[in-house]
Amino acid sequence: MGKLKTSLLSLSAVIFGAHLAQAETLTIATVNNDDMIVMQKLSGEWEKSSGNKLNWVVLEENVLRQRVTTDIATKGGQFDIVTIGALETPIWGKSGWLTQLDDLGDDYDYADLFPSVRSGLSADGKLFAVPFYAESSFTMYNTELFEKAGLTMPEEPTWSQIAGFAEKLTDKSKEQYGICLRGKPGWGENMALITLMANVWGGTWFDMKWQPQLMSEPWKKAVNFYVDTMNKYGPPGATANGFNENQALFAAGHCGIWVDATSAAGRLYNKDTSKVVDKVGYAKGPGEVTSVGNGWFWAWALAIPVTTTKAEAAKSFVKWATSKDYVTLVAKTNGVVTSPPGTRKSTYTEAYLKDAPFAAMTQKAIESADPSKPTRDPVPYTGISYVIIPEYQGIGTTTGQAIAGALAGQTSVDEALQSAQDNAVEAMTQAGYIQ
Amino acid sequence: MATRSRDMRTGPLLAPAVGLLLFWMIVPLALTLWFSFQRYNLQNPLVTGFAGITNYKLLLSNARLWVSILNTLVLVGSVLVITVISGVFFAVIFDQDFWGRNVARLLVTAPFFIMPTVSALIWKNLLMHPVNGFFSYVSRWLGLPVVDWFVQVPMFSIIMIVSWQWVPFATLILVTAMQSLDREQLEAARMDGAKGFSMFWNITLPHLQRSISVVVMIECIFLLSVFAEILVTTSGGPGLATTNLSYFIYMRALLQWDVGGASAAGVIAIVLANIVAAFLIRTFAKNLERE
Amino acid sequence: MTMRRSRTSLIAGIIGWVSAIAMFFPIFWMVVTSFKSEIDAVVPSILFKPTLQGYVEVNSRADYVSFALNSVVESIGSTLLALAIGLPAAYACAFYPGKRTKDLLLWMLSTKMMPAVGVLVPIYLLFRDAGLLDTRLGIVFLFTLSNLPIVIWMLYSFFKDVPTPILEAGRMDGARFWTQMRYILIPISMPGIASTALLSIILCWNEAFWSLNLTASRAGPLSAFIASFSSPEGLFWAKLSAASTLAVAPILVMGWVTQRQLVRGLTFGAVK
Numbered sequence: 001m002g003k004l005k006t007s008l009l010s011l012s013a014v015i016f017g018a019h020l021a022q023a024e025t026l027t028i029a030t031v032n033n034d035d036m037i038v039m040q041k042l043s044g045e046w047e048k049s050s051g052n053k054l055n056w057v058v059l060e061e062n063v064l065r066q067r068v069t070t071d072i073a074t075k076g077g078q079f080d081i082v083t084i085g086a087l088e089t090p091i092w093g094k095s096g097w098l099t100q101l102d103d104l105g106d107d108y109d110y111a112d113l114f115p116s117v118r119s120g121l122s123a124d125g126k127l128f129a130v131p132f133y134a135e136s137s138f139t140m141y142n143t144e145l146f147e148k149a150g151l152t153m154p155e156e157p158t159w160s161q162i163a164g165f166a167e168k169l170t171d172k173s174k175e176q177y178g179i180c181l182r183g184k185p186g187w188g189e190n191m192a193l194i195t196l197m198a199n200v201w202g203g204t205w206f207d208m209k210w211q212p213q214l215m216s217e218p219w220k221k222a223v224n225f226y227v228d229t230m231n232k233y234g235p236p237g238a239t240a241n242g243f244n245e246n247q248a249l250f251a252a253g254h255c256g257i258w259v260d261a262t263s264a265a266g267r268l269y270n271k272d273t274s275k276v277v278d279k280v281g282y283a284k285g286p287g288e289v290t291s292v293g294n295g296w297f298w299a300w301a302l303a304i305p306v307t308t309t310k311a312e313a314a315k316s317f318v319k320w321a322t323s324k325d326y327v328t329l330v331a332k333t334n335g336v337v338t339s340p341p342g343t344r345k346s347t348y349t350e351a352y353l354k355d356a357p358f359a360a361m362t363q364k365a366i367e368s369a370d371p372s373k374p375t376r377d378p379v380p381y382t383g384i385s386y387v388i389i390p391e392y393q394g395i396g397t398t399t400g401q402a403i404a405g406a407l408a409g410q411t412s413v414d415e416a417l418q419s420a421q422d423n424a425v426e427a428m429t430q431a432g433y434i435q
Numbered sequence: 436m437a438t439r440s441r442d443m444r445t446g447p448l449l450a451p452a453v454g455l456l457l458f459w460m461i462v463p464l465a466l467t468l469w470f471s472f473q474r475y476n477l478q479n480p481l482v483t484g485f486a487g488i489t490n491y492k493l494l495l496s497n498a499r500l501w502v503s504i505l506n507t508l509v510l511v512g513s514v515l516v517i518t519v520i521s522g523v524f525f526a527v528i529f530d531q532d533f534w535g536r537n538v539a540r541l542l543v544t545a546p547f548f549i550m551p552t553v554s555a556l557i558w559k560n561l562l563m564h565p566v567n568g569f570f571s572y573v574s575r576w577l578g579l580p581v582v583d584w585f586v587q588v589p590m591f592s593i594i595m596i597v598s599w600q601w602v603p604f605a606t607l608i609l610v611t612a613m614q615s616l617d618r619e620q621l622e623a624a625r626m627d628g629a630k631g632f633s634m635f636w637n638i639t640l641p642h643l644q645r646s647i648s649v650v651v652m653i654e655c656i657f658l659l660s661v662f663a664e665i666l667v668t669t670s671g672g673p674g675l676a677t678t679n680l681s682y683f684i685y686m687r688a689l690l691q692w693d694v695g696g697a698s699a700a701g702v703i704a705i706v707l708a709n710i711v712a713a714f715l716i717r718t719f720a721k722n723l724e725r726e
Numbered sequence: 727m728t729m730r731r732s733r734t735s736l737i738a739g740i741i742g743w744v745s746a747i748a749m750f751f752p753i754f755w756m757v758v759t760s761f762k763s764e765i766d767a768v769v770p771s772i773l774f775k776p777t778l779q780g781y782v783e784v785n786s787r788a789d790y791v792s793f794a795l796n797s798v799v800e801s802i803g804s805t806l807l808a809l810a811i812g813l814p815a816a817y818a819c820a821f822y823p824g825k826r827t828k829d830l831l832l833w834m835l836s837t838k839m840m841p842a843v844g845v846l847v848p849i850y851l852l853f854r855d856a857g858l859l860d861t862r863l864g865i866v867f868l869f870t871l872s873n874l875p876i877v878i879w880m881l882y883s884f885f886k887d888v889p890t891p892i893l894e895a896g897r898m899d900g901a902r903f904w905t906q907m908r909y910i911l912i913p914i915s916m917p918g919i920a921s922t923a924l925l926s927i928i929l930c931w932n933e934a935f936w937s938l939n940l941t942a943s944r945a946g947p948l949s950a951f952i953a954s955f956s957s958p959e960g961l962f963w964a965k966l967s968a969a970s971t972l973a974v975a976p977i978l979v980m981g982w983v984t985q986r987q988l989v990r991g992l993t994f995g996a997v998k
Contacts, residue, residue, distance in 0.1 A: 027943045032954050037787065055943035058787065058954035066689045067939060070846065073477040073692070076854045078942040095480050185672050237565040237583040239673045390478030394691025398499075405674020408586050416674075419498070426493050427691065430474070431482055452815035452878060453830070456837055459871040463840065466848035477847065525745065533739030539746035541982050545753055548981040550932040552952055553970045557756045560963055569755060572770035599752070611989045653876075656838045663934050667956065685843045694847050701844025708839035712832070 023051040024313040029068055030083040031300065032058050034267070035133055035340055039321055042329060046320045052313050061188070072097050077307035080314045084129060085188075086299045086371075087386055087393070089121045093128030099304040099311055101127050104319045112324065112344045120371055121301050129301035130322040134342030135263040136295045136365035137196065137385075139283040142276060145169050145176070145256050159197065159225060159286045162257055166233040169256030178233035180255035181226070184242035185404040187396025192296055192385040193259065194403060195396075196285065197222040199293030204375045205387050210433035212424035214399065214417050218289070224413050227406055239404045251276060259286060261298070262342065262365050265358030269337055282361040290376040296385035297369040299342070342366050391431050398423045464705070470698035477692035490699035500700070502675045503683035504707065510594060510679055511658045511711075517598040518654060519647055522605025527639065529606075530613045540610065547603035555667035558596045559585070585669050589676040596664050601657075605650045612646035613639075652715055659708055680704050753978075760967035767963035780968035788951055790972055797947035797976075800862055800937075801930035804869035805923050811870070812877040813919075817911065819878070820885035831882060834875040842935045853940055860942040868940065869930045876929070877922055884918030885911065917990045924981075924988045931977045948973040 030036045036058070043054055057079070059067060064083065071078045072092065084092070092098050102110075110118070110127075117134045121127060139162070141153050149168050154161065166178025182190045195205070203218030213219065230238050235249055243260060247267060250258045251274040258264075265282065268274045285294035302318040304311060320326060327347050331339050337356045339347050342363075353359045374384040381387045386396060399420035406416035428434045471490055476482040494500055529540050546554065562569045563584040571581045584592040616639065624634050662681040665671055671678035671686065678686075684704060688697030759767050760781070766774040784790070819827050849868075850859075858864030888911065912919065934949040941950055955962065955969040981988065 029942070040787065056788075057943050057946075060953060060956050063938065063953050069477065069692065070689070070850055070939065071942075074847070074850050074854060076850060076859055078860055091478060095478075185670060236581075237586050239586050240565070240583075390476055390692065393478075394686065394693065397686065397690050401670075401672050401674060401678075404672050405676070408673035410674045410676065423497075423499070426497065427693070430489065430493060430693065430696065431476060431479065432474070449815050449818045449830075451811045452834075452874060455811065455871060456834055456874060459837060462852065463845040463848050466851075467845055470848065528738050528742045528745070531735050531738035531742075533735045533742055535739075536742065539742045541985065542746035542750040544985070545750055545978060545982075548928060548932075548978045549753065549974050550934060550949055550952065552934045552949060552956070553756075553974055554752070556952070556956055556966060557752050557970060560966065561755055561759055562752060567768040567770070569770045599749070602749070607989055652835075656835065659839055660841050662843065681841050681843055684841055688843055688846060697844055697847075701841060704841045704844060705839070708841075709836060712836050712839060 023053070024310050025053045025055060026080040026310055026314055026317065027055045027057065027078065028081040028083075028317070029057040029059065029064060029079045031061050031064050033061075033300075036083065036300070038330060038334060038338070039132070042326075042333065043317075043321070045329070046317060050313070050316055050320075052317070054317070062186075072305050072307075075307050077305070079305060080308040080310050081318060082303055082305060083132070083300055084303050086120050086134075086297060086301070087188075087383065087388060089129045089301060089303065090123040090382075090388055091390055092303070093123035093126065097306060098128040099306055099308070099315075101130055101304070101315070101318070104130070104315060108319055108323065109346075112346050114343065114345065114366055116297060116366060116369055116371075117299055117343055120297055120299060129303035130318050131299045131301045131343040132322055133263065133340040134297070134299035134366055135261045136285075136297055136342075136362070136369045137193075137259065137261055138285050138295060138361060138365050139257065139259050140250065140264065140268070141165075141257045141281045141283070142250070142253065142255065142279055143281045144253075144276075144279045146281065153281055153283050156284045156291065157286050159200070159288045162259075162286050163225070163229050163233070166229060166257055170233040175254055176256070177235045177249075177254055178256045179229060180235055180241070180246045180249050180258045181230060181238070182242055182246060182260070183230065183234075183238035183404060183407055184240055184245070185397065185400035186242070187386055187393050187400060189242045189400065190404060191396045191400040192298075194223065194226060194400075195385045196294060196296060197226055197288075199375050199384070200286065200288040200290055201225075202289045202376050204377055204379045206379060206381060206428075208378060208380050210380060210428055212395075212421055212428060214421040214424060219417060220413065222288075223403060223406070223417060226403075227413055230407060231409075239408045253279075261296075262358070262362040265362065266337055266341060266356065269356065269358070280358070282358055284365070292376045293374045293384050295365050295369050297366070297371050298385070389433075391427050391433075395424045395427050467698045467701050467705075470694050471702050473695045473698075475694040475698075477694055479692075486695055490695045494696060494699050494703065499675060499678070500683065500703070503678045503680050506590070506675070506677065507659065507679040507681075507707070509590065510597070510661060511655065513594045514597050514601060514658055515651055515654060517594070518601045518605040519650060521598075521602045522609045522650060523640070523643060523647070525602070525606040526609035526613045526643065527635065529610050530616075540606075544603040544607055546600050547607065549600065551600065551663040552667060554600055555596060555664040558592075558599075559668045563592060586673060589669050589673060593661075593664060593668065593677050596668070597658070597661055601654055604654065608646050608650050609643055612643050616642050655711060655715060659711065680707065753974075756967045757971050759963055760971045762964050762967075764962070764964045767967070780964035781972070783965050784955065784969045784972065788954060788969075790951065793946060793948050793951040794972075794976065796862065796865075796945055797931055797949075800865045800869060800945070800947055801927045803862070803866040804873065804930055805926040807866060807870045808874050808877045808926055809881075809919065809923060812874055812881055812922075813907070813912075816878050816881035816885055817907065819882050820888075821890075831879060834878055838872065838875050846939060849936075850940070859940060860945050862945045864940060865937060865945050865947070868936050869933065872933070872936075873926045873929055877926055880922040880925065881915075881918065884915045884922075887918075888914050917987060920984075920987045921990055924984050928977060928981060 040056055040058065047053055068079065068082045068084065070076070072082070113131065114134065117131050118127065121129045121131060139157060146153060151165050151168060162179065170176065170178035182193045184190055198219050201218040201222040203216055203222060204213050207213055235241065235254065246258055246260060247264055249255050251268055253275050265280070268280050269277055271277055287294050302321060304314045304318065308314055322343065324344060324346050327339050327344065336352050339352060341347065348359060348363055369384060371382045371384050374382065381389060386392055402416040402420040405411050406413045425434065472486055474482050474484050474486045525543060529536060565571055565581055565583040574581050621634060621638060624638060660681050661679060662685065665677055665679065665682050669677045671682045684697050684700045687693050687700055758772065761776040762774050763777050763779055819831060853859045853864055858867065932949065937947045937949045938953055952969055952973050955966050
């Protein structure tokens with residue numbers, strides 16, 4: 001009924017060219033994942049208490065990123081609040097495209113935010129986006145399958161150990177696969193994981209002179225290991241599997257081991273969509289030659305473009321949506337396990353730690369993920385599973401495509417890495433990093 | 436009379452259309468050309484300045500560009516062949532009188548009205564999904580191996596989806612064309628003992644020739660810039676298997692945010708489109724002449 | 727003879743219906759899936775308990791009516807504008823051809839070959855400066871420009887079919903351009919104009935690149951509506967199917983109802 005009424009109103013607005021008087025109408029762009037949909041549903045509370053109105057633009061991740069970047073970089077001014085990630089925030093903050101968010105008031109309790117999250121969303125010590133949820137990565141495994149095979153997962157596994165377990169857990173005739181890893185190309189999909197693998201084999205994206213290192217021994221070893229392991233013990237059609245697809249596979253009990261985001265744990269704990277609710281074990285992200293850079297840092301955060309004319313109302317909303325009260329509200333309406341994870345220390349109450357067996361491990365992983373020291377060897381960049389420079393999205397995605405091509409068997413690993421290296425050199429030359 | 440015709444001033448009638456199209460053509464083209472000589476990255480305000488021909492040099496030495504041009508031609512060519520053959524086939528079938536012909540024709544032409552994004556989403560998820568898709572269900576039921584469409588035969592899958600959307604267009608036009616076929620001529624040929632196929636080859640096909648040219652020309656315009664289907668299903672992969680020129684430019688413009696490089700690629704795309712257009716005009720324009 | 731006829735028509739009937747079912751199956755399957763629950767949607771079976779859950783969920787998250795209204799306003803608006811600009815141009819090309827008319831027509835068509843992705847940034851900047859971002863007017867303007875070449879082409883091929891003596895007669899009586907248009911040309915070529923308009927509406931309705939990239943919350947048509955239901959986390963096939971069904975239903979129904987008119991005009995002058 002309410003819907004009908006609004007549409008009738010908008011219809012009459014069309015006919016009479018009238019604009020309905022509102023306190024303030026904000027346009028917010030966000031991504032269509034579960035947590036954001038919960039936020040959209042609960043935002044009525046904020047609209048009621050503040051008297052403002054929100055217009056939602058809900059898009060799939062890639063489309064959102066393309067849409068928001070085009071608008072912000074050209075100063076189009078279409079959005080009052082945008083949802084952006086941990087990769088863009090420091091870059092855009094430095095470019096002066098985002099409103100500083102250090103002044104939301106004492107009751108916002110900045111000290112309660114995890115320091116790593118806060119620094120990840122800052123540039124030059126200033127906060128440019130407030131975290132909605134944050135995640136690191138770790139190893140998840142199916143305890144039932146491990147018990148049956150008589151295996152024990154160590155607290156801090158290495159990739160070689162993991163491959164050993166995967167071999168014993170694989171039984172393709174029963175649609176049981178030792179290991180599920182991301183294969184879908186994209187800087188935020190397969191490359192997030194593969195960069196971590198290169199890190200622990202001792203590799204880096206660039207040396208101190210910004211020369212791409214994709215043809216270095218650590219990268220070759222890591223990518224060969226990845227392709228080999230996935231071909232032997234992975235599920236079919238792996239190049240189409242991203243986070244969502246692997247989650248579905250693991251939740252249905254098809255995977256022995258899955259190395260991915262800590263935020264997956266909460267979703268595996270949902271009885272409606274998961275068959276492995278009480279069968280999931282957690283360990284740290286795998287290491288190999290080193291353990292530096294074995295877990296990523298990622299956050300979805302809310303930011304306010306400088307082009308908005310409604311900064312005050314926008315600040316009031318981002319403050320509400322990332323506050324302690326919001327976390328409590330979600331816990332109350334949808335259950336404590338679904339609280340947006342990884343942003344605030346106060347979220348990790350005893351009740352939450354008790355109900356959510358993954359919470360302690362998540363907290364540890366997020367606290368230890370340090371984007372300013374991503375690799376064993378010194379590098380000129382920050383960011384663990386990606387490189388915080390504007391050119392990275394393109395370089396990462398192109399590399400991801402090449403590696404997916406190698407995984408699908410179209411090229412050899414060396415050919416794939418060579419073509420990715422050529423592309424990276426070209427992009428870095430064009431951007432002026434390499435003289 | 437003739438002098439009066441020339442008196443008629445066509446300027447004011449043509450002006451709005453030509454003016455707008457000139458604007459539409461020239462302004463973006465000029466901007467694209469301008470950007471193609473600039474160092475311009477949308478995400479990095481520090482990258483600025485005149486680039487000379489660097490963007491072009493980097494682009495033309497990039498093997499990915501040539502692969503994507505080849506993929507574009509393969510895609511356009513295959514879809515054209517499939518749609519024209521199926522279109523002619525359906526035109527002949529629906530020219531026969533059978534029970535429920537009009538309803539069947541409505542069903543065949545339905546895909547033309549579906550948004551490309553929607554059709555790609557439906558094919559990718561509901562039909563071609565390797566685990567839960569309808570096709571995999573059917574192959575398991577028949578005891579055949581399950582095909583992982585977008586990994587094993589990526590280009591074929593894209594061609595299939597795009598053809599599904601454009602076969603109805605060809606069918607619509609060719610069915611219309613069949614209606615003006617001279618029945619008496621057919622009847623006479625039959626009396627002379629002509630068999631089905633030779634009648635088709637010697638009478639029907641020549642009659643359809645001009646309409647086929649129209650189908651090829653109009654489809655070419657749309658097929659050269661196929662994009663949504665690839666973005667939704669394969670993202671140009673695996674590797675470069677389904678990266679066409681539109682998708683290549685998309686990668687430059689909206690993933691690398693390299694407006695300079697994307698503009699240079701855009702200029703190359705325009706050149707390619709014009710080569711194809713010139714080819715089409717030489718081959719088909721004669722068919723389009725009246726009389 | 728009759729024996730042979732009925733046998734051919736039987737074979738044609740079988741082939742015709744098999745192809746019809748095959749071509750329509752994806753759409754049928756989408757509609758069926760839209761009435762499933764998310765759990766049933768991932769199992770390819772037609773035995774399930776129908777539910778409106780998908781539609782309810784879609785409607786609670788996005789205001790379908792306002793997106794649909796935008797689609798209607800934008801596709802009809804731009805079609806009318808394109809006809810208003812295209813009719814005089816096609817008239818001039820058809821009845822007062824010059825040496826360059828053919829080139830002009832082909833040039834118009836070639837403007838359509840420009841790849842949209844390549845010019846997004848320039849167009850975005852232009853729209854920003856003109857204040858057209860996220861406005862219906864902006865989208866109408868853009869749709870008009872991108873369909874104008876096809877519109878002019880179709881109208882041109884129709885006008886070529888109009889017997890010249892009729893117009894000559896009108897002209898002898900001293901009828902001016904508008905009078906000729908109104909009383910002679912438009913009535914005669916009404917089928918052609920109708921099918922041109924229909925094709926233009928279909929193309930506008932299904933356009934997905936500009937309508938997604940130049941709109942935010944106010945002017946987005948149904949192709950932007952779809953973008954919020956593609957590939958989110960978890961199970962989404964029923965919601966996706968419901969949203970897709972809602973997005974394509976109006977244009978599909980329109981296409982079917984008007985198919986007779988559409989078909990009559992789709993000849994592009996290729997049929998005598």
